[in-house]
Amino acid sequence: MDSMIRAVIYPLLIINLLPALSGQEVDILIRNGHVFDSRHDIDTTMDLAVKDGSIFRVDFNLEELDAKLVLDASGLYVVPGLIDLHTHVFVGSRAGKFADGINSLSPDDFSFKAGITTMVDAGTSGWRNFPQFKEQVIDQSKTRVLAYLNISGWGMTGDSLQEDLSEMDVEKTLLMAKSYPQQIVGVKIGHYTGASWIPFDRALEVAEKSGRPLFVECHLPEYSLEDQLERMRPGDIITHAYENISERTPVVDDNGNVLSYVMDAKDRGILFDVGHGGAGFWFNQALPALEQGLWPNSFGTDLHRFSMNAGMKDMLNLMSKYLNMGMPLNEVLKRGSWFPARAILRDDLGHLGVGAVADVAILRLVEGQFGFVDARNNRIAGDKKLVAEVTIREGKVVWDLNGLAAKPFDE
Numbered sequence: 001m002d003s004m005i006r007a008v009i010y011p012l013l014i015i016n017l018l019p020a021l022s023g024q025e026v027d028i029l030i031r032n033g034h035v036f037d038s039r040h041d042i043d044t045t046m047d048l049a050v051k052d053g054s055i056f057r058v059d060f061n062l063e064e065l066d067a068k069l070v071l072d073a074s075g076l077y078v079v080p081g082l083i084d085l086h087t088h089v090f091v092g093s094r095a096g097k098f099a100d101g102i103n104s105l106s107p108d109d110f111s112f113k114a115g116i117t118t119m120v121d122a123g124t125s126g127w128r129n130f131p132q133f134k135e136q137v138i139d140q141s142k143t144r145v146l147a148y149l150n151i152s153g154w155g156m157t158g159d160s161l162q163e164d165l166s167e168m169d170v171e172k173t174l175l176m177a178k179s180y181p182q183q184i185v186g187v188k189i190g191h192y193t194g195a196s197w198i199p200f201d202r203a204l205e206v207a208e209k210s211g212r213p214l215f216v217e218c219h220l221p222e223y224s225l226e227d228q229l230e231r232m233r234p235g236d237i238i239t240h241a242y243e244n245i246s247e248r249t250p251v252v253d254d255n256g257n258v259l260s261y262v263m264d265a266k267d268r269g270i271l272f273d274v275g276h277g278g279a280g281f282w283f284n285q286a287l288p289a290l291e292q293g294l295w296p297n298s299f300g301t302d303l304h305r306f307s308m309n310a311g312m313k314d315m316l317n318l319m320s321k322y323l324n325m326g327m328p329l330n331e332v333l334k335r336g337s338w339f340p341a342r343a344i345l346r347d348d349l350g351h352l353g354v355g356a357v358a359d360v361a362i363l364r365l366v367e368g369q370f371g372f373v374d375a376r377n378n379r380i381a382g383d384k385k386l387v388a389e390v391t392i393r394e395g396k397v398v399w400d401l402n403g404l405a406a407k408p409f410d411e
Contacts, residue, residue, distance in 0.1 A: 025066040026051040027395055033073025033362065037080060038334035039351035048078055050358040053395035058352055069397075071404050073362055076389055080337040080350050081117025081359030084315050086239050086275045086300025089145060090124035090133045090155065098124050098156040100132065103305045107143040110303060112399035114314040115361030115388035118349060119143055120340075122217060122239070122275075122302070123150035123188025127169065127176040130155075130184070138183060142393055144359075146344065148188035148215040149177055151203035156191060163192050168202050170209075177210045185344040186237070190217025197223070200231060213237055213343065217275070221247035226261050234269025237343055239300055240280035241272040242289060243375075251294060252285045258292045266294055271343050276312040276375065277302030283374045290325055298340040311373035316363075316386045321372045324382030329365070332386075362390040362404070 028050040035046040035058060047062035048055065057065070089107045092100030107119050125133040130149060138145045150156065153167035161167065177184045187210070189203035200216075200223065207214040214236040216228055225248055232238065244250040251262045266272065274281055274296045289295075299318045301307065312318065319332050341350025348356065363386050370382045391399035400406060 025068070026056050027067070028069045028071065028358075028392065028397075029062060029065055029067035030071045030073050030078055030360070030362065031063070033076050033078035035078045035352065036330065036333050037352040038330075038338040040353055042352070043330060048352065048360070050360070050392065050395045053358055055352050055354055055356045055358050057354065069405060071362070071390065073404075075364070077333070077363045077365065078352075079115075079333050079361050079363060080352055081361050081391065081393065082115045082315055082336045083118040083120070083298070083340040083350055084111075084116050084301050084303065085120050085237070085273050085298045085340045085343065086122045086277075087119045087303040088124045088156070089119055089121050089137055089303070091137060097158055098304065099129060099154060100136070105303060105305060105308065107137065107141045107145050110308065110314065111143040112391040112393065113388060113401075114316045115363055115386075115391050115399075116315055117144060117359035117361070117391065117393045119145050119303075120185060120300075120344060121145060121147040122215060122300070123148045123155060123190060125155040126150040126153040126167070127172045128153040128155075128167070130176055130180065134180065134183060142398060144349075144393075146183055146185045146346075148186040149173060149184050149206075150188050151199055151206065152191075163194060163199075165196070165198055168199050170202050170205050173202075173206045174209055177206065177212065184212070185346065186213045186215045188215040188217060189220070191219045193221055195222040200228070204231065204233075207236070208233075212345065213271075215239065218243065218248050225249040225251075229261060229265040229270060232265070232270050235271065235343070237271045237273050237297075239273040239275030239302070240277065241274060241294075241296060242282055242285035243275075243280045244282040244285050245279055250282075250285050252288045256288045258289055258294050263292075263294065271297040273298045273300040274318060275300045275302045276307065276318050277304065278307045278310055278312070279375045281311070281318075281375050283378050283380060286374075287325055290322070290327065295327070295331070296322075296335060298343055299336055300340075311375050311377065316388060317372070320370070320382065320385035321380075323384055323386070324370075324372060324380065358392055358395040360390075360392040361388055362392075363387065364389050
């Protein structure tokens with residue numbers, strides 16, 4: 001069935017289930033935007049209504065609704081709030097640290113201006129300090145913050161403690177994951193320099209027993225990439241997928257070909273996250289991988305103090321890189337929303353279905369002359385980029401670049 005036909009049928013089916021529109025008041029009515037919702041095969045110009053923090057209606061010509069706020073999204077894309085699958089946001093006062101430290105960043109400072117409504121922290125905390133992370137950051141943030149729990153009890157301490165096998169306790173990690181099922185969405189293994197497979201196997205055991213994905217962060221110099229991928233299960237996620245540094249095998253060989261065992265892992269259901277960061281994204285890996293079908297499932301940024309002002313910048317910059325590398329816009333948008341939601345088993349996120357939480361990004365596709373930089377300071381030229389005009393989180397405008405939701409000033 002053609003996607004345009006599906007886009008028409010979906011809202012018409014919803015119409016039959018809802019009462020008449022006349023006289024109903026909604027909080028926000030977004031008019032004339034190009035609505036994109038991969039889960040429901042919507043990719044066309046429509047209206048979208050928000051009421052009481054949820055998606056109330058997606059349909060054509062909703063002008064009959066009374067709205068407290070009307071946003072004209074003509075020429076803009078209305079998409080689910082973006083989901084960044086790889087961040088470090090356990091910010092605190094400890095100098096030189098990620099866990100409770102200044103190397104992590106405050107979520108709200110970087111999320112909404114990039115159209116992001118959900119961030120997943122990549123194992124900055126473990127079973128010992130996740131409650132502190134929750135109280136200190138998760139509960140204080142307007143951004144929805146989820147987490148992979150590090151198999152290391154203290155998370156990313158940046159010292160020998162994060163490699164202490166006695167702190168990698170399966171039962172205590174599992175108990176913590178079960179205690180916070182709404183916030184903890186997976187288990188992370190990474191930043192281990194030893195040859196023992198005990199940390200990897202314990203992380204995998206927790207993932208299996210908790211029914212969550214394993215998130216493999218590749219800072220595992222004594223493990224071969226092939227061995228890591230062989231141990232991973234369908235639905236597990238490997239990040240820094242297009243990295244080319246000495247501590248790991250790149251996915252593309254010296255002749256520009258994607259390694260056969262890497263493609264086999266993809267075909268088996270392993271999910272590849274970008275994990276751009278300060279060193280995790282190289283054009284000499286990403287471009288041939290894209291051309292040969294090794295597409296990322298998600299655009300994790302690896303947001304932290306050292307990546308935010310370097311080649312990575314933000315998630316929309318990363319998505320724009322892929323646009324200019326040749327990935328179609330609809331594929332870019334689904335990998336920024338619905339695909340990452342599925343990866344963390346959160347089907348309540350990443351779409352604009354009626355009744356879903358009203359996390360919405362209104363994006364502008366700008367044409368011009370731009371440059372995009374990888375982790376090695378290599379640049380490619382591009383003629384388009386995505387910019388967040390408005391971000392809505394739980395039905396409230398939390399970012400408004402050009403005042404589309406503001407009142408005109410009348411002297």
